[in-house]
Amino acid sequence: MSSQTQLRLILYEFSRKFQTKLSTQKLHSFVTKSRLARDPFFATQLVRLYAQNDDLASARKLFDVFPDRSVFLWNSVIRAYAKAHQFSTAFSLFSQMLSSDRRPDNFTYACLARGFSESFDTDGLRCIHGIAMVSGHGFDQICGSAIVKAYSKAGHISEASKLFLSIPDPDVALWNVMISGYECCGIWDKGINMFNLMQHRGNLPNCYTMVALATCLIDPSLLHIAWSVHGFCLKINLDTHSYVGCALVNMYSRCRCIASARSVYNSISGPDLVACSSLITGYSRCGNHKEALYLFNELRVSGKKPDCVLVAIVLGSCAELSDSVYGKEVHGYAIRLGLEFDIKVHSALIDMYSKCGVLDSAINLFEGIPEKNIVSFNSVILGLGLNGFASTVFEKFTEMLEMGLKPDEATFAALLCTCCHSGLLYKGQEIFERMKFEFGIEPKTEHYVYLVKLMGMAGKLEEAFEFVMSLRKPIDSGILGALLSCCEVHENTQLAEVVAEKILENGEERGRSVYKVMLSNVYARYGRWDEVERLRDGISESFGGKLPGISWF
Template identity: 30%
Template sequence: MERNPALRLASLLQSCIEKKSHLSAAKILHTRILRSGLYADTFLSNRLIELYSRCNSANNARKLFDAIPNKNIYTWNAILTEYCRMGELEDAFMVFDEMSEKNTVSWNNLISALVRGGFERRALDVYDKMVLEGFLSTHCTLASVLSACGGLLDVECGRRCHGLAVKIGLELNKYVGNGLLCVYAKCGFLRDATQLFKDMPEPNEVTFTAMMGGLSQTDRVGEALEMFRLMCRKGVRVDSVSLSSVLGVCSRGTSGEAAFNDQRDRFASNLHGKQVHGLAIKLGFQNGLHLGNSLLDMYAKYGDMNSAEKGFDNMPCYSTVSWNIMIAGYGQSYQLQKAREFLQKMQNLGFEPDEVTCINMLAACAKSGDMETAKLMFDNISRPSTSSWNAILSGYLQIGNNQEVVKLFREMQFQSVPCDRTTLAVVLSSCTAKGFLEAGKQVHTAWQKGSCHNDLYVASGLIAVYSKCSKLEIAKCIFENLPQLDIVCWNSVIAGYAINSLHKESFTVFKKMRQNGMSPNQFTYATVLSSCSELGSSSQGRQVHSQIIKDGFTNDVFVGSTLIGMYCKRGEVDEARDFFDMMPSKSIVTWNEMIHGYGQGGQGDEAVGIYREMIEGGEKPDSITFIAVLTACSHSGLVDAGLEIFDSMLQDHGVEPILDHYTCIIDALGRAGRFHEAEIILNKIPYKDDPIVWEVLLSSCRLHDNVSLARRAADELFRLDPQNSSPYILLANIYTSLGRWDEANAVRVLMGNHHITKDPGYAYIELEAGPQSSTRVKNLMMSNNEFLTANGPDHLSMAGSVA
């Protein structure tokens, strides 16, 4: 008996679907169905639509769908699946809306297609509608929805899905579990992600990759690498995706905070990256394009462009991404010419530069300081995106052209280009650097209107701008209205009070931060130590020092340098030296603070000694170093040592002397009464029209009663700064000390004719009144700035006011 033709055709259709047969086979079977009179068989038609879909023939599938007389839910799902697979989302929505009956498969198809197409928010809206209409989620539903949550960093929606998964018993499903873990990891909730990881019965390569990504994203590079080692120890299959992920972790290790502070971490990350490269070769993945690009990116971020270029040359094929990575790497390495060469090669080989290429070239020009070329490239982009604007803004910020940053930001606003957190952060950095209050307010408005209105990174920048512009009430208001706070926001407020000389308030905020459970970082400690220095409070400084030891920041160069500065400022130079000697590593700032501390305490020999120790140790002195050591020589009378160091600046160390250096050496010579040498230097310097040089010389003339040179210095000061009372007072005092009353009186008359008066001076003295309190007393400053108020020695007095 002849076999049922419908069953035979169904079997052939299934075989063709499984073997992904050619379109011709689908058409032959279609013809057989028509000839057999089975065109009305809905089951066969549904399978034929599926076969056309597998053959990528959406038109034939749609024609068949339209011709089916008795469509059922499987028919509708078949054509919906085809549109979703092809990414034809508008057609998919049209079919979905026309469906009289839907099931979970229908919803899952549409949600999954939206997520794949990058429409995560729209996918979540469809999911919400699905739930409202009473459809039960499956593991496929939750996997797609969690993928959307991860893309949008919507942890709240992820938590709702987590609760539902527990309720319907899907929390241990590997697809759902991996989706949840990805959401928590991407959103920075590592504690939740870690707990999920521990609870998963059989974590796979996706699980480990998600954990590595989450740990890396929060700069826990070491833990991320350890996760990869655990993955290998457990025998979990290592694929090209997990290898790309761990290469990203290694790359991140070159740009994280730890790597910035310690060159050893950079070496360790480089070593790990090369080990992963070796493993990729061993496993046979080295020829994959995605993994190859990850290797290029890793070497480029290390700055190892030789290895990157070798890897590039050995790649069997390239993508635009490959070229972009190389161009970006050369730009970051200040090799602008190589970046240009690769751009030319890219175009010669038929690769079309995209916007990322333009941004990378912009960044390369900016990194090398060639903003003229960068601007030309930017102007040639027909419709620059936010990323392009960010690149040009960052370039101008890098070269310190803050005015141009603000100008371009206003132009960007005028063109209605949306800002992101990078845009606002760059512009706020410029506003803070120059105190541009109005521009800062414009950024504030854009921040409130935009999608990043709660972004803590931008909020901390706003706090810094308002603090710099002495608008502390606004800064405080922004701080107090943030829904959550991070260490950067706390640091911005603490620094804001400090730069406005409200050091007591700065210390109070520091204590409040600790009470709220926030752990200080090195920037926090450096700022609050500076405030302790200004307050002159020994007890507060020592409390902070104790906390620094407890929190393990004693080896931090930044904190250590500030701590030395605090002790030196309080006159506790021996304590500063003890800590200095214990520091495992020192920066130029550390050495400068110690030299300055000795100079401040009148210990010139020690200052010169530690300067020479620094030179012998191979540390390169900077301009600040020479100011510190020359000041110490001046105050301690070490004139010959000062001259020797001054002469070595340019000759031995390549540091061009500036006004402060000349002022120090002239002061040293003047204090020693070596006016002839001082005049020789004075006649050579390019700063003859700066009043401070002549003020220093005039002060020295008063000490040694050098009337002729004093008169020359005073005349120069009368010319340069006619309303300054100091030269009149100093010159009058010289005449008075020599008993030349007529000339002293002439100076007094000259002051009166020019309506010049001396401002009273004040000093604050902190008296310890008890263990818990202190009293501030205003006291008249009795200094060299005496004011001559009478015609002769019998009528001289000091004029001042006690406030």
Template identity: 35%
Template sequence: MISSIIHFRRLTVYQILMPKCYSPFNKHIITVSKDINTSTEVLHDLTQKCIPLDSDTHALRLQDTKTLSQGKKLHAQILISGYYQDTFLATKLVNMYAMFGVCYNARLVFDNIKKRNVFLWNAMIRGYASNGESEQALVLFYKMRNSGVYPDNFTYTFALKACAGLLDIQGGKEIHYWIDRNGIELDVFVGSALVDMYAKCGCMDEAQHVFDKMSHRNVVSWTAMISGYWQNGLASEAIRLFNEMRIAGVILDSVTLMNVLPACAHLAALQQGKVVHGCIIKNNFSGNVSVGTSLLDMYAKCRSFEDAQQLFDKMSERDVILWNAMIVGCAQNGDTDKALRLFHQMQLENVTPNLVTIVSVLPACAHLAALQQGKWMHAYIIRSGFESDVSVGNCLIDMYIKCGSVEVAGQLFERMSQRSVVSWTVMILGYGMHGQVEDALNLFSQMQQTGMKPDHVTFTAVLSACRHAGLLDKGRQYFDSMNQDYCVPPRMEHYACMVDLLGRAGHFDEAQDLMKKMPLQPDNNVLGALLGGCRIHHNVELAEHVSRQLFEIDPKNAGNYVLLSNIYAAAGQWHGVAKIRTLLKERGLKKIPGSSWIEIRNSVHAFLGGELDWADEASGVYA
């Protein structure tokens, strides 16, 4: 309290003794140096000489502030100069603190000003909205309306941004009503903010209506619509609007390109993606790492690996996100061996893997059943401090299960301090895959006791375990429990498990009744499960009926033809076998050969059934 009184007295005496303005000295500060530290020293020197600075000088220096500490020094100089009630400088200070994400300090400055104009209110509302404090932004917006200060176009823009951040569609519609009622012009700023708000809240019809009403649109307006369509699952509409944007002659920016590329990837629209690539080159964004990463991701998801590799090799700056895009693209499209090679290569180039890298590479080890590489990855995870992450733990458990080390997977599961529904599901599925059905069902009971709610994947794992062991009554119990106890409606995969259970048990009438009650037409997995039951029980008549449906919905799957041929052969109906072989030849179908992997000295070698290209090693294997 005493220090505050002394500070106040100093300011009072300072203001009385000092002349009001020495503008020549103020202009001198600006020209002395562009360096903020030098300018701050000059400011300190002038205050020591009792020469005050005008508000324009302080404002110019605030605009040049590069760090928070420099901004605080300038704030102190403003207080010393007596401008603690200057609304213009207060607005600049609020903008400065908001720019560095210190909304608390910005609010202190705001609250200290007695006479606030629309610019100061806008600065504070924008500061909150831009720093993720959307609720505070809207509270201040409503307080502004009640204070007698009329919002302008920019106020509504910042308030709409806050509504978008909260996905507050009702608040957004209310602000839209005020905009219309008060006759606010739907300029590019207000229009774009409305479009963005409606799009982020999933109301694309309203967003399109506002967009169509805008007399002037800029790149932000177009990008908000494209982003909205893509994020709301309307990828084809996003691409259509992008093409309209190009025809309209709007200059593209990097954000637009990064929003349309995922839409191309989602639709596997390679040719459209190449059109976007041409726009990237034309608009000189080839060197932009973020755009390059999105482009590479598009090529990888469209399975155009040659283009992805060429783009990757040309990138002069390759950060971890770019490496991740390449690794994920390879892993998701089945080229898991290359994904592992890229992981090792990125480390040789001194790029540190992050969490995304780890959870992308571990499934590659699992797919190849490369246990030694998986163990090496596990050691790397421990060294890097990623072991406590739940998603990494889930991937490790999955990897050990698929590599055959169920015991190690169980130990990892028991050591997990936190478990998600995925953790339980992966472990249940693992036990079921390896024939430990009792362990799988016991673990499901433990999951229920903890209060963790199983999802549709968990029930797939449980029903698969019952299917492997032929536990028909248990399977019926879990299938009925899904909807009744957990509000999880059965999906196609659950019906496939139940039909398989019933087919294996020879309950064909019940299996067909269940299929008739399905809300959708049975797919190839459900019909294939029933055909498998026909093979076990030599039911040729039903097998023929099911096969006709299978050949219609999945005509290119040679496995279905082979399965029917085997049923004919088991029943001694050789004319049927000959008919199926003729059908396969006419349709140009061949059964996909079996494949296997072997890991030798940390290298994974893949082989196809009947392949003898590795002739030098073949003699030793078949000897």
């Protein structure tokens, strides 16, 4: 074989995106025996291939013995350690590079910025940012983009914004990073403003811009803006792009507009797994669980393989429908895919079996987890509580604490739910106090709802009312609604009127209508039909002349 043919063969092998560890070792041996042994290009490629196969020892050995280290070789080995999450070693290599005759380039700083972002090391990120600025790479598009993204992920959006505004003539990619940064921090209005400024400065949005913008919209109250974003996609002919289509499906799903989500999904030419997963998630999120299961079945038949997140969501739909038959089918499917021991899937299985009343299966799954964590404990505590096994719940809680696990908001929500189902008022109050003072967890709406229901269902309506009125204003309608439902059960019309009045002072019209129905039921029990008619007429008008849940046929 001639040397030219050998060179072509080697270049072909190195051009492939992936090589096995054995193939990499053979290539290394072949290069070492040839005249190419001291070429930095081939050394860089070998370090990359070793890193792909998680063989950092071989990559480092090659790097250490190589005499003429190029910037690319330095970057390759630094990137290898950063991708392996060995950030201290990556930074140590960077320090050695600063002491060598090679200067870091924009890719070096970009790689380290990503590493510090992933390790949540803000001080390290600021250090790299400072060195990049001194070296003159701080305003580079690639380096700047990586640091802006890193600051955004770390939640330091003001620092990301300052850097972005200091970069002259940012390209579309950098604009996209800044818009995504506002999305990461939940500041959707700033993302919209950035999008408008981008166009004002003559930059044409691309598909990634629209994805970043659509991802910012996560609340049903932003539906009118979601329509505008979709309209803009139609205007610039990006609506049929699969990447944009998936983002629009996800956007409409989060905005609880599932009809629009389905319409966009149907318009995508050959929707992929991501688009299908987005729509299934949307159906589940909006409570259309049967449609979610139907679409998941179609996905399985098509041969697409879902990930653990989607399987967990589908199991959640099975739980909401109390469909243990289909739940068992999904369980078997998860086993075949090798997803059964993923913590999200495992917890969803425990939750599904618990809510379907198949408690033995839920307990067996929990006991079979080799390394139990807070998520698995939360699932089994909630499952036992929903089925009335309060004493076992508190045993599990004690076991969890003895293992050194720290309870979170979901743990206490499950414990308070257990107390509600078993009517354990004083135990519930004790749990609530421990949550606040022993574990330092600030109660959320869900915790207050359970505590109010505990007091109200025990007949302590006045005490519950005083507790609710002591909360910080404005009081969530869900908490007031819990008290109103207790007034309905105990037929306390006088207090029900007061609570209903408080509810009507805030909340959306459809939310208020639910509570109007509850109050009208209290009036109906006492034969106050004029009041019932007045309330129900108001509800009928708000729903276009038809009362929800009533059919004329």
